[in-house]
Amino acid sequence: MFAVTFARYGDPSVLEVAEVPAPQAGPGQVRIAVQAAAVNGYDWKLRAGYLQEIAPVAFPAVPGLEAAGVVDQVGDGVLGVAVGDKVFGLGQRTWAQYALLDHFAAKPVGLGWPEAGGLSVVAETAQRCLDLLGARAGQTLLVDGAAGGVGSTVAQFAKAAGLTVVGTASEANHAYLRTLGVLPTVYGPGLAQRVAELAPQGVDLALDTAGRGSVPELVAITGAPDQVLTIADFSAAQYGVRTTSRSSAFGALAKVADLVAAEEFALRVDSVYPLDRAAGAHQHSEHGHPAGKVVLSLTEE
16 A cells, blocks of 8 residues: 655655555554644654654654545454444544554544544543533633644544633634634733733633744633643643643544534635645644644545
8 A cells, every 4th residue: 555654854845755565454444545634733743853852753654633534444352333434533643544543433424524534633632621520510711822733633522521711823814713703812911900801701722733932821811730730841741731632532523523513613724735745734733823724535426
């Protein structure tokens, strides 16, 4: 099968499409014929070598944490899915003609492949963050970086759960945030004052998805470091703030599928690239400030 690979750490030019052995579904897994796979920050950080101390790879490596496609193998012990089913989910080495998924859900009817290919990571991350924050109806949540893939997903999940959401973003994305029911404001100095004007009742919880050094201000806004969580600032511990990374909120996949079907959630896709332009997708994801998910497509649909 063909896949995007890299044989050494480096800039996006190290990516190339090559022939590699097709994986075989093991217990608890399904193999899919990939139709779309998303680009996440983890992918380009892995390629650049930023993660080599905590996540070393065996070369040639194949990036990719999530994908959507058509099931063509079902591993032992897997129930409720059959060959030919359309699914989306989480796995490894998904930038390929075939990929294994460890956690998956049925693709909602009518949802495009690019959108399905980008659902899993943001859904799992968003649900995990809300769970760790203990978010509940009636609270006010401040999302720093609310227009990005994770931020906009958290906002939609939180709104569906009955929270008020204030979100930071560039002014160009404020109209988009309003369509999600988010109260928008800009980044930068004076954030606490602007948030107080939007949420005079106060802010209960805050999530940093942007990694712009806002953690101390978020602590000041909420009044307590345990009410703040970050997925992007690994220096946050010095302020008593927790950092979270991929974990086990896999029930989020079924939840996001239900929200999509009920038209209560929509994933914003910034751009779609063919697999042989993976280097360009990496460049855009890393340096282009995409407004939504960047996706690789393996289908003409």
